[in-house]
Amino acid sequence: MTFKDLHIISMKSFSRDMIDHILDTAEKLEPIASSKSKSDLLKGKVLAVMFFEPSTRTRMSFETAMMRLGGDVLSLGSVDASSIAKGETLADTIRVVEGYSNAIVLRHNKEGAAQLASEFSSVPIINAGDGAGHHPTQTFLDLYTIRRESHLDGLKIALAGDLKYGRTVHSLCYALSLYGAEITLVSPKELRMPAEIIDDLKSHNIKVRETDSIEEAISDVDVLYATRIQKERFPDPAEYRKVANSLQITPELLEKAKPELKVMHPLPRTNEIDPRVDGTPHACYFRQSFYGVPVRMALLALVMGALK
Amino acid sequence: MEETPIPEIRVHPIRNGTVIDHITAGQALNVLNILNIPNPSSGVVSIIINAPSVHGIKDVVKIEGRELNVEEVDRISLIAPKATINIIRNFEVSGKTHVHIPEKVSGVVKCINPNCISNSNEPVTSRFTVKPDGRKITLRCSYCERTISEDIGNHLL
Numbered sequence: 001m002t003f004k005d006l007h008i009i010s011m012k013s014f015s016r017d018m019i020d021h022i023l024d025t026a027e028k029l030e031p032i033a034s035s036k037s038k039s040d041l042l043k044g045k046v047l048a049v050m051f052f053e054p055s056t057r058t059r060m061s062f063e064t065a066m067m068r069l070g071g072d073v074l075s076l077g078s079v080d081a082s083s084i085a086k087g088e089t090l091a092d093t094i095r096v097v098e099g100y101s102n103a104i105v106l107r108h109n110k111e112g113a114a115q116l117a118s119e120f121s122s123v124p125i126i127n128a129g130d131g132a133g134h135h136p137t138q139t140f141l142d143l144y145t146i147r148r149e150s151h152l153d154g155l156k157i158a159l160a161g162d163l164k165y166g167r168t169v170h171s172l173c174y175a176l177s178l179y180g181a182e183i184t185l186v187s188p189k190e191l192r193m194p195a196e197i198i199d200d201l202k203s204h205n206i207k208v209r210e211t212d213s214i215e216e217a218i219s220d221v222d223v224l225y226a227t228r229i230q231k232e233r234f235p236d237p238a239e240y241r242k243v244a245n246s247l248q249i250t251p252e253l254l255e256k257a258k259p260e261l262k263v264m265h266p267l268p269r270t271n272e273i274d275p276r277v278d279g280t281p282h283a284c285y286f287r288q289s290f291y292g293v294p295v296r297m298a299l300l301a302l303v304m305g306a307l308k
Numbered sequence: 309m310e311e312t313p314i315p316e317i318r319v320h321p322i323r324n325g326t327v328i329d330h331i332t333a334g335q336a337l338n339v340l341n342i343l344n345i346p347n348p349s350s351g352v353v354s355i356i357i358n359a360p361s362v363h364g365i366k367d368v369v370k371i372e373g374r375e376l377n378v379e380e381v382d383r384i385s386l387i388a389p390k391a392t393i394n395i396i397r398n399f400e401v402s403g404k405t406h407v408h409i410p411e412k413v414s415g416v417v418k419c420i421n422p423n424c425i426s427n428s429n430e431p432v433t434s435r436f437t438v439k440p441d442g443r444k445i446t447l448r449c450s451y452c453e454r455t456i457s458e459d460i461g462n463h464l465l
Contacts, residue, residue, distance in 0.1 A: 010453075089429060089430050089431060090425070090430055091430050091431050091432070108425075109423070110423055110425040110428060111421060111424050111425065111451065111452035111453075111454070112424050112425040112426060112449065112450075112451025112452040112453075113425045115425075115450070115451050116425045116430055116451060119432070131452070132423070133453065196455050
């Protein structure tokens with residue numbers, strides 16, 4: 001198994017062995033991520049960070065991951081102040097930036113942008129989100145969180161919120177299908193998981209159940225993964241409020257859950273999780289956010305060939 | 309009063325050319341679109357729409373003086389996966405083949421996802437993997453992974 005120069009575009013190109021290796025590597029690097037030890041593993045290497053749309057957590061965790069391993073970061077900066085504003089294609093931008101760097105992290109508003117970039121780049125492309133498409137590094141950190149905080153094998157998980165447009169849950173579903181998880185999909189009917197993804201899961205013999213009631217889903221699961229319901233998806237604000245409130249996670253709701261249930265969220269949250277949940281043993285979304293650093297350290301070290 | 313029988317309209321046999329038979333009903337005009345018909349240099353073309361057959365209804369297209377190339381047949385397979393191609397030479401069927409459904413097509417169909425990178429000004433050609441499913445075809449975009457399974461003829465480039 002070699003990861004050197006591998007493009008990281010979609011979870012679909014990763015086998016369970018490959019995922020396990022990435023998670024094992026992340027676990028070894030976690031003390032460096034939390035600054036308990038130091039590393040010069042990527043000294044002399046440059047990571048180009050190209051974000052064509054705003055992001056805080058993903059960009060900062062990649063930059064932190066690279067710096068924790070002693071490497072340097074080259075940022076695209078503002079799109080408005082770059083050649084893209086002059087009409088340069090993504091293909092040309094990638095062919096220029098590959099000459100400056102050892103790997104490129106790309107976030108783009110168009111679906112398929114990372115795939116396209118990989119066809120023009122000789123250095124590894126890491127997809128940090130392409131439109132409503134894939135966000136594999138989020139999935140790796142989600143899997144890492146589940147493994148650290150709960151268990152991956154025999155997992156019962158509920159995914160709640162915007163399952164139609166939420167790319168994090170799409171990729172996560174594909175990955176969990178490799179671990180034989182039982183998946184309950186909780187969403188309003190307007191925001192249901194796309195049928196092609198459910199078909200793919202069923203073709204992997206995954207038990208999938210759909211419901212619009214979070215109360216119904218919560219009692220039997222090990223992990224509850226909430227996503228943000230985006231207000232702008234609803235033409236009628238009253239409909240949004242009705243839906244948003246029906247999926248809110250509160251301490252009262254959690255009384256019906258298993259004591260070991262973990263609540264995850266890719267953040268930022270709006271009102272999906274009541275702040276009173278933060279202090280309960282169920283909350284692990286801020287640790288989940290931190291786990292992005294060791295996971296991205298592992299990916300960077302592997303694709304740049306510093307680790308095998 | 310006895311009704312006068314309506315004379316049956318027959319399409320004459322062709323001397324040389326191609327008969328595309330068993331086209332999915334309703335797709336004949338899309339087949340013509342793929343073959344860039346009509347155009348001034350094409351020969352006589354006959355179209356039969358909704359013809360009864362043992363498997364239900366079908367369309368048939370007969371083209372005088374033209375044999376199709378592989379790329380054209382691949383394109384036809386996407387909208388008419390059960391079609392047969394009959395090469396006619398001197399009024400006789402000299403060759404009969406079923407359309408071959410390719411595993412991938414490139415530059416044939418436009419992705420339905422307006423936010424797909426293949427629909428921007430990037431220097432790439434649209435690319436799809438093809439999955440046959442009985443009498444239907446499903447195309448999956450190699451860039452955004454969106455699928456097309458209905459009205460593929462409307463998305464031909």
